[in-house]
Amino acid sequence: MRQNINRNSDVSTVPSNPLVIRIEPSKGWVSLKLKELWAYRELLYFLVWRDIKVRYKQTVLGVAWALIQPFxxxxVFSLFFGRLARMPSDGVPYPLFSFAALVPWTFFANGLNQASNSLVGSANLIKKVYFPRLAIPIATVLSGVVDFILSFIMLVGLMFYFGFTPTINVFWFPLFLLLALVTSLGASLWFSALNVEFRDVRYIMPFLTQLWMFSTPIVYPGSLLSEPWRTIYGINPMVGVxxxxxxxxxxxxxxxxxxxMVSSFVACLLLLSGALYFRRMEKTFADVV
Structure with a gap:
């Protein structure tokens, strides 16, 4: 008899209205919710690891592709621009001059091209599971760091081959690497969000990347320009990189x-505006993608 009474009393203490969590789309311009992104940092790690494995899965040369492309x-640049066109290289052997620019450029271009299609490629994941959608393009860009490290090691080998040793300026190197990351991520957020709504963005990307490359001092030195054109030229953030x-x-x-300073300002503006636009369009991804 006592056991029945106790059971009834336990049932009466259960709340009649259980906790309900409702996920609703945001309205208008919203915050970036970086705390939410930090809470899903473990998911970000696994997305980065997934992108790295998928990139080199069932490839013959594996990670060697990270060296083959810039090399x-x-x-080609050394043959046509360095030897035939006699392009100046600021007193640096042209192969080293061009490769030092191709290392950050390849990191930027690969991150931009792959991240612009990252949301469409993850359509099944976006439709079934809730998580900060920012994690997808961020993971795609960060996965390119592995390729960057490999090509940078090759750049260091070329420096010693041509007899160049780093000067005290090398302490500024992490800041320029950060600038390359900010530029790549900012542009990737813009084009990944645009590609969900306008699928022809993926057809524009190869042409845009090629145009962007020739507007960046890769095959030629920026010293060919004089002021004030050189400052205006810095509107392209990859110029500073x-x-x-x-x-x-x-x-x-x-x-x-x-x-x-102009390149750094434009890169930060590109990242901030890209993140805000991405968050604004995020509510439509599951329906449109």
């Missing part, structure tokens, strides 16, 4: 002033 591009890499590693001349 043979450097060979490429010239900064060469200055920090090879000691080439650098107008360390307005052009670098």
């Amino acid at each position: 043979f591009t450097m060979v 490429v010239e900064g890499f060469r200055w920090a590693l090879l000691g080439t001349p650098l107008a360390f002033g307005q052009s670098i």
Whole structure:
């Protein structure tokens, strides 16, 4: 008899209205919710690891592709622009001059091209599970760090081969690497969100990337331009990245002033505006993708 009474009393203490969590789409311009992204940092790690494994799964040369692409591009540039066109290289052997620019450029271009299709490629995941959608393009860009490290090791080998040793400027190198990451991530957020709504973005990306490359001082030095055009040229954030890499590693001349400041400002603006636009369009991803 007592046991029945106790059971009834336990049932009466159960709340009649259980806790309900409702996920609703955001309205208007919303915050970035970086705390939520930090809470899902473990998921971000697994997305990065997934992208790295998928990139080299069932490949013959594996991670060697990270070296082959910039190396043979450097060979072509050295032959046509360095030897035939006699392009100036600020007193640096042209192969080293071009490869020092191709290392950050390849990191930027690969991250941009792959991240622009990352949301469409993860459509099944987006439709079934809730998580911060920012994690997908961020993971795609961060997965390119592995390729960057490998190509950077090759760049260091070329530096010693040509007799170049890093100067004290090398302490600025992490800042220019951060600038490359910010630029790649900012552009990736814009184009990944646009690609969900406008699928022809993926057809524009190869042409846009090629146009962006020739508007960046990769095959030619930025010193060919004089002020005020050089400062205006810095609106392209990759100008600051490429010239900064060469200055920090090879000691080439650098107008360390307005052009670098303009590139840094534009890169930060690109990241902030891209993140805000991404969050604004995020509510439609599951329906449109």
